[in-house]
Amino acid sequence: MGRVFRSLDDPEFNRFFSEFRFTAYRLESLQRYDVSYEKAEFDLFLAGRQRGEFPGIAQWISETVKPARGAGKLLHRVHVVEEPLSDYVRFECAWAYTHTVPAGEDVRLIPVSSGSWPEGLPHYDYWLFDSSILITMHYQEDGLFEAAEIVKDPEKIVEANYWRDMAVSQSIPFADFYEKRNGIF
Template sequence: MGQTFKSLDDAEFNRFFTDFRFTAYRLESLQRYDVSYEKAEFDLFLGGQQRGEFPGIARWIEETVRPARAAGKLLHRVHVVEEPLSDYVRFECAWAYTHTVRAGEDVRLLPVSPGEWPTGLPHHDYWLFDSATLVMMHYGDGGTFEAAEVVDDAERIVQANFWRDMAVGRSIPFPAFAEKYGGSF
């Protein structure tokens, strides 16, 4: 195994998001992520606030999405989501994806029924940079980040590329998914 990062704020981990040359892809599998930079906004969302973009997402857009798009790079993700949507996924759709898509991130969703999972796809998160650098994302109960692990096994990297292609092919672009909900999450 390769390097392990214990913090999402690790400068070396974050260099993956500035140094990739062509593509950065994320598979998201959880129905809730518990990260500190979203807590206050998630609580506001649960309280019925209609605020929208928040500092963590604004930073992601300004530091990652817009520079990548300006350089002709593709930043994309597929989130496997259970329907009915969890409160957290509704929050992500309304307060994050709406804004990141507008800035140029290709966000796609793959809806499933509760307890079901798309055949052939893993039930864990990862980032894949330039189809060659695999970073497994490890989360604990409730979606708490534990570690990001760089994987240097060629077979696992090829498998992650296969999963990416499968997930993208089966998923729905966020704008079409949002239309299904009338833009109201």
């Protein structure tokens, strides 16, 4: 077991997002993330408001996405999304990805029917930095963050690289997903 982070605000955890040299990749598997900094915006979205970008996403863009892209680094993620989309995924698409993608984050989706899963991909989240630093993300069933753990096992790191390549090859760019739905979430 490697270093465990109990907070997404942990400076040591966040250091990985500024110090990676080439690539930062995220596999997202949940259909809902219960993140406190999104609560007010998520409630507005559910109420039918068309507000758009919110402070947490603006900060992600200014502190992570733009500096990474400006330095020629690749920041990308693949989110496996079940259709019909959950309210949270619709919110994430409409209020987050529509802002992070134009800022330079490569967001890709693997749409699957409800209850199915892409063969060969894990059903949990992780970050992979520079193909060599693996951090598994642990959540409660309701999407509440529990911990992030650095994994040192070389076999697990190689496996995460394989899963990344598999997920990217099975995914579609967010822009294509958005266009197919005429921007309606």
